[in-house]
Amino acid sequence: MxxxxxxxxxxxxxxxxxxxxxxxxxxxxxxxxxxxxxxxxxxxxxxxxxxxxxxxxxxxxxxxxxxxxxxxxxxxxxxxxxxxxxxxxxxxxxxxxxxxxxxxxxxxxxxxxxxxxxxxxxxxxxxxxxxxxxxxxxxxxxxxxxxxxxxxxxxxxxxxxxxxxxxxxxxxxxxxxxxxxxxxxxxxxxxxxxxxxxxxxxxxxxxxxxxxxxxxxxxxxxxxxxxSGHYGLTPAEGSCTKGGMYFSGHIYDDAGARLDPLPSWFAVPNVARTLLSGGKAWVVLDKAAPEQHDTHRRQSPNFYQYFSRRGVDPFRQRWPVKLTYEGxxxxxxxxxxxxxxxxxxxxxxxxxxxxxxxxxxxxxxxxxxxxxxxxxxxxxxxxxxxxxxxxxxxxxxxxxxxxxAGACGLRPGGGATGAGKGPGGRETIARVQEEILPLEKNFFRDGKQLTASLGRLDALWTAARAELSAAGPRELLKAREAAALAASARWIYRAALARTESRGLHRRSDFPEEDPAQRHHLVLSGVDEIRIARREALPA
Amino acid sequence: MIELILEPRCVRCLACVRVCPNDVLEADGDGLPYVARQQDCCSCFLCEAYCAPDALYVAPEAYPLPGLDAAQLLADGRIGAFRRALGWDQRKPGELDARAGAAPAIQRGHPGSPQDLHRSESYANGINRH
Missing domain, CATH: 3.50.50.60 (FAD/NAD(P)-binding domain)
Incomplete structure (x- = not known):
């Protein structure tokens, strides 16, 4: 070869x-x-x-x-x-x-x-x-x-x-x-x-x-x-985050306690808590009747490949799950x-x-x-x-x-200079991921953590904006993807910091309750400088 | 992640190189595909689906798994299993037979049927409970 x-x-x-x-x-x-x-x-x-x-x-x-x-x-x-x-x-x-x-x-x-x-x-x-x-x-x-x-x-x-x-x-x-x-x-x-x-x-x-x-x-x-605080249930060694099949199962912790008083997606916060405290979460799809197993396998073949290729019967044996960020x-x-x-x-x-x-x-x-x-x-x-x-x-x-109209990763410092100095696309991506992927930082958010992450992300953005670029096509794509990841993480955390309450997929451990006064939308604009405006929700 | 390309079975059509959504595969100077960027593979199995001679194996693990035994995987039917599960050993991609459906939880009834109403009064934001 x-x-x-x-x-x-x-x-x-x-x-x-x-x-x-x-x-x-x-x-x-x-x-x-x-x-x-x-x-x-x-x-x-x-x-x-x-x-x-x-x-x-x-x-x-x-x-x-x-x-x-x-x-x-x-x-x-x-x-x-x-x-x-x-x-x-x-x-x-x-x-x-x-x-x-x-x-x-x-x-x-x-x-x-x-x-x-x-x-x-x-x-x-x-x-x-x-x-x-x-x-x-x-x-x-x-x-x-x-x-x-x-x-x-x-x-x-x-x-x-x-x-x-x-x-x-x-x-x-x-x-x-x-x-x-x-x-x-x-x-x-x-x-x-x-x-x-x-x-x-x-x-x-x-x-x-x-x-x-x-x-x-x-x-x-x-x-x-x-x-944007959703993490998908995922078979522990795999990559499939499809959720429908969990409606046919139960989720347990190490001690055998049920983590799914509510089905599938709604059990995710309990699974997150268990994983964050160092425990494991286990699933068995035992609500599916045996005569339905083939139908399940046929309807979601990619999900079941994980089990058939590893020799696990997901309907009868329990298997560990992890949580994967879906942004x-x-x-x-x-x-x-x-x-x-x-x-x-x-x-x-x-x-x-x-x-x-x-x-x-x-x-x-x-x-x-x-x-x-x-x-x-x-x-x-x-x-x-x-x-x-x-x-x-x-x-x-x-x-x-x-x-x-492209800037970061494409026209560093406002002009075309070819290959850039400073952190490259791959390193920029890894640094963004350190702030946004961990359950510890992004499932239950808090003000201090968000502020610290934003400080690092803003610094990363400033460096990328000044220096990130690449010559070859794949590295250039990586540079632009890195810019998009960094920009997205900054928008997410900027809005998350501004919303001082918990609502839906935004969970603040320092503001655990929903605040009726914050039933509005947050509209973001700007790439280098991010501005936030409120937009009223429809009348209740 | 993708682990094996079985050279004796490969017909060098390069469908895998073409269809991989993550640009994981390349063709070498002899027109044979090889895994150039394994770290970009997310085990979607779609290269296997488009490989008519079943000359690929994608492991479901989200990390490299070297040392797999191709003869064993062929013998126990794991190679080609996804293509067969889609029914693509019998027909062309996109030419559905009506057996293929949606995920089971949605399949049971019309959208909005009781099985699909996973509402709960107690679900607020995942923090207040327990």
């Missing part, structure tokens, strides 16, 4: 200088090719737009959906009881920050979208069911049939902006060839997912908050970032969008987990049913909105003068 030679193209210099080897034009550019991005691209194409979709990995395997089997919620048009049930399913846990009128609109749209998907030949067992690998393979085919141009292994590194602030495309690299690319577009949809901070949770290694950083650099705001992936925080999924920056739209999901599930988890519904609904609206924006621009769209 010959050894691999790193591509030595000076992608860093090319991107920073605007010197591209690949140049495309589109009406709509979609960044991110999991469920939300695929849906946005299809919606834009149906609206008559020429669409390019750029995906960091491979469109079909990238993102959390491809590595899972999920089911999306929807509201049946003619079944009032079902509608009431599904619309209100997470209202209690949203802690006063959801918007039931909007939830209804999302689940009406997801019903229409799931029905269209079925009509297009997607034969899942049940409406709204997305067996991951098949769903994304099916959608890849749909995209190709709709003449969407797919750029695989092509992470976007920055948005391109006109002098008056409109987003008019993006630039990035083909990470295998090292070529620099640019897509000039009438409008852009960010669908890059959340940020799991490279915790290793299955399917999340591509989700590094790239869209938050690119969006915020262009002027977009974020919301709900403090509702904003199944939580709330992200880019603030309006009802049509526009960010407020002209030409910039967002869909899926990259957006704030407080409207849907408030301060609580958006994962599974609501998130899948949101991917298709927000994808539909963002795709349509972007197509309409591009159409209104007309033929002049690609004649606009544009400039790269």
């Amino acid at each position: 010959s050894t691999y030679t790193e591509v030595t193209t000076d992608s860093g210099r090319r991107i920073a200088a605007g010197d591209y080897e690949i140049d495309h034009k589109a009406d709509v550019l979609v960044i991110g090719g999991s469920l939300a991005g695929a849906w946005a691209a299809l919606a834009a194409a149906r609206a008559g737009a020429r669409v390019v979709l750029a995906e960091k990995g491979w469109m079909g395997t990238a993102g959390v959906v491809a590595a899972a089997s999920v089911g999306g919620y929807y509201a049946l048009p003619d079944d009032p009881a079902q509608r009431e049930g599904v619309i209100g399913v997470r209202h209690q846990e949203s802690r006063g920050l959801d918007d039931l009128g909007y939830v209804e609109r999302v689940y009406d749209q997801s019903y229409r979208s799931f029905t269209e998907l079925r009509a297009a030949g997607f034969a899942s067992a049940r409406l709204g069911a997305f067996p991951g690998p098949d769903s994304m393979a099916f959608l890849r085919r749909q995209l190709l049939a709709a003449k969407v141009k797919i750029l695989d292994h092509s992470p976007a590194l920055e948005l391109l902006q006109t002098a008056d602030g409109a987003v008019a495309g993006a630039a990035g690299i083909q990470r295998k060839s090292g070529e620099a690319w640019r897509v000039r577009a009438g409008a852009v949809v960010l669908a890059t997912g959340g940020n799991a901070f490279l915790s290793g949770a299955q399917g999340t290694n591509g989700l590094t908050g790239d869209g938050y950083l690119m969006g915020a650099e262009a002027g977009a705001r974020l919301q709900g970032m403090e509702f 904003t992936v199944r939580a709330a925080g992200g880019l603030l969008v309006d009802e049509g999924c526009a960010t407020g920056v002209p030409g910039l739209y967002a869909a899926g987990d990259v957006t704030d999901r407080c409207r849907l599930t408030g301060a609580f988890l958006s994962g599974a049913g609501p998130a899948v519904a949101w991917c298709v609904a927000s994808g539909e609206w963002a795709g349509q909105g972007a197509a309409a924006f591009a159409r209104a621009l007309g033929k002049g769209a690609h004649a606009r003068q544009v400039k790269g």
Whole structure:
């Protein structure tokens, strides 16, 4: 076997200088090719737009959906009881920050979208069911049939902006060839997912908050970032954080005491407490009837591979679990969008987990049913909105003068200097992870810890801002991912420090109670200097 | 993490290099895939799913696990198990048969059915309880 030679193209210099080897034009550019991005691209194409979709990995395997089997919620048009049930399913846990009128609109749209998907030949067992690998393979085919141009292994590194602030495309690299690319577009949809901070949770290694950083650099705001204290139950030696199967089991501590008076997700704080005090937590899926075991295995094959490959019977033997940080992936925080999924920056739209999901599930988890519904609904609206924006621009769209909006990791100290000094991308990532991944720091937060972490993160940011960059494509991508991780951690902890109460996925050990006076949203803006504004919640 | 590429079974189609979402694999000068960045693998098994000749093995452990016995893994059916579990040994990716469904907890009824109402009056923020 010959050894691999790193591509030595000076992608860093090319991107920073605007010197591209690949140049495309589109009406709509979609960044991110999991469920939300695929849906946005299809919606834009149906609206008559020429669409390019750029995906960091491979469109079909990238993102959390491809590595899972999920089911999306929807509201049946003619079944009032079902509608009431599904619309209100997470209202209690949203802690006063959801918007039931909007939830209804999302689940009406997801019903229409799931029905269209079925009509297009997607034969899942049940409406709204997305067996991951098949769903994304099916959608890849749909995209190709709709003449969407797919750029695989092509992470976007920055948005391109006109002098008056409109987003008019993006630039990035083909990470295998090292070529620099640019897509000039009438409008852009960010669908890059959340940020799991490279915790290793299955399917999340591509989700590094790239869209938050690119969006915020262009002027977009974020919301709900403090509702990000979720850690997924994970078989102790593995990486799968899927949660549905725990509803079929019990969770115990070392002494055999039940940690799950409430099922699955709700048991996570008890598991965290047990692990933090040095104990272990054990699971056995003994609520599943033996005749259901095969069905379970078939429905979540990736989860059960862990057990079959290790020779463990998860239904009869107990097995230890750990907690893996999921950041904003199944939580709330992200880019603030309006009802049509526009960010407020002209030409910039967002869909899926990259957006704030407080409207849907408030301060609580958006994962599974609501998130899948949101991917298709927000994808539909963002795709349509972007197509309409591009159409209104007309033929002049690609004649606009544009400039790269990317800074940290790309243009150190404001200029292109090639390879940087100071901590590199990998070291920056490791230092961010030291602040954000440990249960000790981020599950039950407190003011002192948050202040100390923020001090270190701010210093890290200042150093990265001044010096972080890279030449080769993979190192350049790492540098930008490091910048996105550092920026996300700073937004999360800044909002967490400002919210002096506990609510949903934000838990303060120094403020353990929910404070009725803080039933509002925290809106963040700025990348170097972070500003916080309050936005009132809907009347109770 | 991905552990094995079985050279005798590999047909050098490089599907694994193409589909890995985390850019873990590369092709060498002879057109044979190899593991270039194992630390970026999160055991999603999708390279196995797209490997028609079953020439890959991904261990479910989130850390390297050297010294696996390929002959044993082949003999006991662990190699190729994920592809078979998806039904992709029988059909093309994305051409679903209706048996494939959602996760069991969601599968039981319509969304909003009693099984899906995991609400609890006592759940506030995870701190107050106990």
